[in-house]
Structures are given as structure tokens and as C-alpha cells.
Amino acid sequence: MILQRSVCRNLNKFRNLYSFRQYSTIASTNENTLKIENIKNKLKDAPNLSEFIKLEQQKNTKIDEKDNGEVYIPPPYLRNSEITGEGRRVYVESYGCQMNFADTEVINSIMKSSGYQITDSDSNADVIFLNTCAIRENAESKIWGRLSELRAQKRKLKNGQLLVGVLGCMAERLKQKLLESEMKVDLVVGPDAYRSLPSLLSAIEDGEQQTAINVMLSADETYADIAPVRTSQNSVSAYVSIMRGCNNMCSYCIVPFTRGKERSRPVQSILEEVKQLSEQGYKEITLLGQNVNSYNYLEEEHHVENTEKRLPRDGFNTIYKSPKKGVTFTQLIDQVSLVDPEMRIRFTSPHPKDFPDDLLHLIKERPNICKSLHIPAQSGNSNVLKNMRRGYTRESYIELINTIRRVLPEATISSDFISGFCHETEEEHLDTLSLLEYVKFDHAFMFYYSLREKTHAHRTMKDDVPLDVKSKRLQQVVDTFYRVLKQNTHKEIGKKHLVLIDRISKRSDKHYIGRTDTNKKVIIPNHFKDSAEPINVGDYVLVEIEDGSEITLKGNPIMKSSIEHFQQYQHKKVMINEN
Template sequence: MEMLAIAEKEHDESRQGEAFSPFTNDPNQYQRKFYIESYGCAMNFADSEVVASILNSEGFGATRNVEEADLVLLNTCSIREKAEQTVRKRLTEFKTLKRSRPGMLIGMLGCMAERLKSKLLEEEKLVDMVVGPDAYRSLPSLISQADTGQKAVNVLLSREETYADISPVRMDDNGVCAFVSIMRGCNNMCSFCVVPFTRGRERSRDAYSVVAEAEALFAQGYREVTLLGQNVDSYYWVDEKQDTIVTFANLLEKVAQISPLLRVRFSTSHPKDITDEVLHTIARYENICNYIHLPVQSGSTRILQLMNRTYTREWYIAKVNRIREILPDCSISTDIIAGFCTETEEDHQDTYTLMEYCKYDLAYMYFYSERPGTLAERRYTDDVPEEVKKRRLQEIIALHRIHSLESMQRDVNKTFKVLIEGNSKKSDQHWYGRTDHNKVVIFPKEQYKVGKGGYVTVYIDSCTAGTLFGTVQSVL
């Protein structure tokens, strides 16, 4: 899985974050209340919306107030050690709260479930139930089991489960942008990654259900969907009705054809799998955003081989060149890991020079955090000192900030189509939106009669390394 998290940006107005709390318009209509927090990637946030739908059908209504919840759930992430530390801290806080609410149940969902189930259930007694990513349908029976005082566990992985028939409950969002999961699991065995072990093998959701969900969202007023998968480019579904194979390029086109007013994004692409067919599909449709997340992880071919990324530095650069050939105006972002096992200063410089070549518009940067159960943990020694990892990471971040500022500065004195997503976090007199290059734009509301979900053209007059600022030129 490619890591999706908060970018190194000066000003981030997006809905991504470590945790969120869903709610319903009238939680009092339900017999019991639940509270959920999600950590990590966008897939976890999408999964929480599936969980909310299942719980709603069982008489649970969501609440923002954890102190009134009968059921508290943490949807967990195992990508980085910090996320696990945060989850443990929250579980300890919830255990303290439970002393004043004896009937309250605490559950852990998601990627930490399999690895830590025994420790959290039996040794530390922090949770009442543990539910893996493929076992959310069993939540009602697990809750009933936990209600009797038994420890409830289901972390079985599935080769078929896609939750395609469950309509997610959209929670704590802006009513404009939504995630649509198109596949689950991952077949890539990147040595640093736990996802193949926590989310299982790759399986694609049927195309009809994906398009139907996107159509329903558009009818409800949403104006942007992001198609989600650990590796969307390997989407592969057999349409037995038509006796055809639906590739990711085919699916992308089907969603784009719903309406020219519906923006379409996708995440994440594995460099080895993104095809010219996908690039040409983006070029054909104005409403498919000119933005591709293309994780490189390292600029060193030697390190890429240790990571089992299945491409070389030169191959990756050729792919970037191909994107820019077919989509000259495309914005490219990436993931980078500093300090992977055995990484030398020369390897680090290879990453540095690759960044100089690609000049990413956006980057998600981390230092290596060994995860239990991964191939890297079994095969390699985590031998780069933490202070060296952090120093290399800071050098990478500093270089990216230069590139990010340059990218933003190139947009000054230009006009862009912007989808309004809501109020700026810093001022309710300003709108927040994004260009199709995924760049944040802040601009005053002024007298224009347009609101969330509306499109405007914005003239950019200034910027920081993370945000564009401008004024409305016209309402579309």
C-alpha cells in the first residue's frame, strides 16, 4: 500500500487528518449511540463510513461526544509506529472513561486488529472486541457477544469481501467531496509494508456498484469523488453480463461520464501499473483531475530492490516523462521514505537528485519505521540510526518546500477553475477550494452568489509553499 497521510504543507485545509467523529442529523432516533475515530489512510476513513452504515441498520446512531457513546470504535493504522502509539493512548483514555460508564463497549477495527488482538484484549484489557477490515459485517453479532461480557474477535481475511452492496454513511464531511472504494487488499509485497498481511489479497469491486454509488453521490449534491484502492491501476473486474473485462481506465471513464460537473480523482497508483490507457483517459475528460499520486519511496535503485518495488530509478523517471508527455499540465505527488535499511549517503543523494529531476508538486515524507510482520523486519536489519534518518528526512523536506513554492509561484497571475469545498478554516469570509491539480485555493466570498459545491474561476495573485490566494473572476 502507498502511504497516504498529511503532507508537509504550510496550510492544509483538507479533511484529511488523524481522527474524526461522525454524526447523524438526529442521533436520538437510535436506541444506542456510537463514536468512531479513524487513523491513517483514506481507505480507513472510507471503511468507517461502511461501519457506520452497518451500525445504523442495527439501531446505533453516531455521536460527536464520546462521553455519551455506548460503543466507542477506533479504526486503526499500522503503517507507522506513531499511529499505533496514538491509538494506544486513546484506548487508555477510553478505558478510563469506561469506569464511569460500565456498559460502554470499546472496539478496535482495522489494520492493527490481527497483530495486537491478544495483547489488547487479554494482557492490557484495553478493548472488548477486535474486528479486522474484512469482518465488519459481523459487528452486530460481535457487539451482542461483547454485551454479555465475552471478548469478541473476528480478524479473518476474505478473498471476496468488497462491501459493494453497502451504501456508506457519509460522515463529518463537507457534502461536496466523497471517497468511493473500488477495491480492497494488495498483491504487492513491498518489504516495508504490512497491508498485504492486514488487508489481504487484492479483489476488485464490481463496476456497476461503483458507478451507482458515484451517481447517487452526484444526485445528493456531491461534486467530487475520489476512487480509492491500495493500487487502483490494478483494478480488474470481469463483467459477465457483457463478457468483457473492466480495467481501471474503463472504470475511470464510466465515472467521468456521469456528469461533466462531477470531478473525479483517484488514489493510489503504483508506478509499475499505471498505463498509457489511463493517461489518455485523463486527457480525454476535462472533469478527471490532472493530478497523479505516484509514490517513488526512494531514488536509489539498490534501495528500491530491497523494498521490492519492482522498478528501477531509470524506469520511474521514464514513467514520469511519459506522464508529462501525454499530460503536460499534470501535477505529480509522491511518497518518500528516508533511512530505509542499509541506506547510505549515496542512496540518500540518489533520492535527492531524483527529487530535483521530478520537482514534485506535493510530497508525503517519512523516516523509516520498521513494522512487525513485514518482509523487511524478517529479512533486514534496521541499521540506520534514528538521528541520521531524521536528518535525511529534514533535508528531503527542505528540498521539497523549495519545489512546492516554485510550483505555487508558477500559478501566480493565472486563472484556475476551483471547486468550492467550504469556508476557510481561518476565516468564514473566505472560501476554500482546490484546483484540479489538487492545490488549495483561498479567496474572499465577496458578493458572488455561489456556495459549497459551486465552481468558480479564480485569479491567483499570491501564494505560500502550500496555498494559493486569489479573487473570483466568474461563477461557472
């Protein structure tokens, strides 16, 4: 029955892909080119139920062996000869959050599996995708500017073969408007429709359509079965997407409208990807989600009651009903951390309501779960937080911070802040400045408010804080943050940190750049003072901090180490101090 349900779900997905009426909307500047017979012919080629049953049963059969030894079984619609890249080159530019960069690796995999070549330059590309962000007006302005450049680039080509596609959140937000603009966009595809890219490109490249669009959101798409093609082959760090979408519906935020509802990726597929990354030599992974710590995987085989507290922390609430069953984020990261004790685990972006004490104590217990927490505040005033629909007050946020300081005294804390939200008064703004001074954040992402269509704030509130006031308040937030940070930087001098070396410095090939467990950037010489042993990218090095600024610390490399050895070193230091 499980196989039958899985087959039927997949069959419906692929049949919908062949149906230009239901799964994707094809837009053309010449409606006469849309032939009904052409659509019927495509539907005739769609796989039937027997093909999908056979495909499910043959998942472990070697059909197509890639250069890296991985086995790929193309689904029926991709085995069709008309949907193939035939070596055409694809270049993907990523903008915005980490999730977009992770999605780019999924897009690369889909395109590569369809016969396209992935190129790292737009100068020799046949297809250019812009994987976009829509969180703020400034983010979209960058895309419009880039599209203007690409329009000029297309005009210079005599053969007119360059195709430009807008993908991601901006595609989902603006939809048809992008095709109707003067920017000569050929393709518009939302975050849940990347599987349709080869077929949509085929329709354009074969002359069947002039433009194409698919912006349908999905209730279950997580791309769990797609092995990402990593954009950097030399990196020691990798992103692992564990869930998509957001249910919080904060009044200022467009994400639920561009990314859809929350859905979590199966546990086993996450663990398998983490194991593969460990075997490939990666030393650090970041678990990703729009609301990563609300992860809750629920399938029929997991329909068991869970004893872990499922409600938000005391003082926090949601506008949606909290799940009572399923695998939680705490349980997931527990399993992930056991895959490779020498692999660091980070996660972003979380919501303050989803930090149960069990999670904090697990982070304390596991040395490979990084002691660096992102706790987005957005404002320091309870009334503004209420208008934002954040689900907590200033007092409950501070209580969470105090709890973190008690359980994880060495942890660093970062945050997000929005200045000049609807109806924000000067007094309310001052509460944000005082919160910055109280918490002493180690890093912060700070912006002034940008009204987004469709959001709760757009429908029910007035964007009544003048731009010059927004800018002034933002500058005060930035100044306060850096002033407090500078006062605390000296506390790092003399400390010893385990630093993961991740790259050679761009300013000097005689120095390395690495990061501490607490996500502090550290620059060190590329050699030890008293040893000829080489230091390499990917090494864990014990480093003593000698100097630094608000942004970067400078350290002296003492010796190579490991997460296990550094933990033993810290235990010995604690015992000596206690005696």
C-alpha cells in the same frame, strides 16, 4: 445457476457468522462462560437455504423504508431480535488513510441498519470504535495513547456500560494481543469483518462473552452492497471504494497482511453509487483502493479477452502474474467519468507500474478527471528500490514522469518517500534528494522507515540505519522538497484556475477554501469584486491567482463557471496563443 451460486455464497457467509468456531473467535477471560449449548442454540437460529433463496427473490420488495426513502432488507441474522442496537449510541474515530475514513462510513451503515444511533461525540457514546492504522509505529502509538484515555474514561463510569472496540489494520496486525493488553479493549475486528460487528456486540452486551474478536481476512469482501453513511452531510466531496487489498508485497509494507489480497468491487455497484452521489449534489469523488489503479473486476459474465495491454509499463515488473481478463481501471474510470461531466474524479493510491498510456490519454481527454497524479517513488536509488521490492528502477520511474509531462504538461505530481530503509547508504540517500530536485513534486508524504513485523524486510533484512541518521535524512528530504516547491510557487501567479469551493475558511468567515483541478488549495474572498452574485460552497469559480505560499494560493474570484465552460475557455486561450 448464478442465483444459486450467489445464494450459496451468502448462505455460507451467514452460517459462518453464526458459527463462533469458524467465522469468529470469541475470547473470554473466563473460559467457563463459553457454553457449548449456547453455540448450538445460535446455530439453530441460522437461516437455511430456502430463507436465502427467498431473500434473493425479494431484494426489490419494500420491507423497511428509511427516512431518506432508501429501502433496506435486513438479512435473517439481523432480523433476529437479540441482535439490535436498541438505540444505543456508536461513535467511530478514524485514523490513517482515506480508505479508513471510507470504511468508517461503511461501519456507520452497518451499525445504523442494526438499530444503533451514530453520534459525533464520544462523550455520550455507549460504544466507541477506533478505526486504526498500522502502517508505521507512530500511527500505532497514537492508538495506544487514545486507548489509555478511554480506559480512564471507562473507570469513571459507575455502570461500566461503555464498550471500546479496535477496528482496522492495527486490529488485524495485533489480534489477540489487544484483548490481552491492559487497555480494557472489549472488541477487536479486522477490515474484512465489519459485517459481524452487531453480532459480536450482542454477545458482549447480553453477557454471553466478556470480549470478542473477528480478524478473518476475506477473498471477496468489498462491501459492495452496503450504502455508506456519509460522515459529513455538508461536504461536496465523497470517497468511493472500488477495490481492497494489495498484491505488491513491497518488503517494508504491512498492508497485504492487514488488508489481504486484491479484490475488485463490481463495476455496476460503483456506477450506481456514483450516480447516487451526483443526484445528491456531490461535485467531486475520489476512487479509493490500496492499489487503486490495479483494479481488475472479473466475474463469469466478464470472462472475455481484453485487448488493452495488461502487463506493467516497460521497465516495471511484479512478483505476481498479471491478469489477462477483466475490467481494468482505465475502463472503469472511463465509465465513471461519463456519469456526470460536471463531477470531478480523483483516485488514490496508485502504483507507478499501473499507469498505461491509455490511462494517461484518457485523463487528458476527459476534463472532469483531475490532472493531479500521485506517483509514489519511495526512494530515488535503484538499489534501495530493489530491496524495497518496488518493481522498478530510478530510470524507469523518471521515464514514467517524463511521459506524464509530455501527455499532461499541466498535471501536478505528488509522491511518497521513505528515508533510512534497511542498508541505505549516504550515497543512495543523495539519489533521493536529486530525484526531488529533478521531478519537482507538488506534494509529498515523507517519513523515516519503521520496521513492521511479518513483512519481507522484517524476515530477511536488518533495520541497520540508526534512528538519528534516519531523522537527519528525513529532514534533508523535507527541506529539499520545500526548497524546490518554493522556487516553483511563483509560476502560479497570474494563472486562472477553475476552483471548486468546498468550505468556509476556519480563520475567517469572509473567505472560502477551494481546490483546483490540480489539487492546489486556494483561498478566495466570499464575494466578487464587481458583482453582487453570491458565492456558495459547491460552486465552480474561475479564479485568478494573485499570491501564495508553498501550501496555499490566494486568488481573486472572477465569475462562476463550470467544467464545460472552463474547458471552452482553455481551448479559446490555446487558439489565441497559436495565432
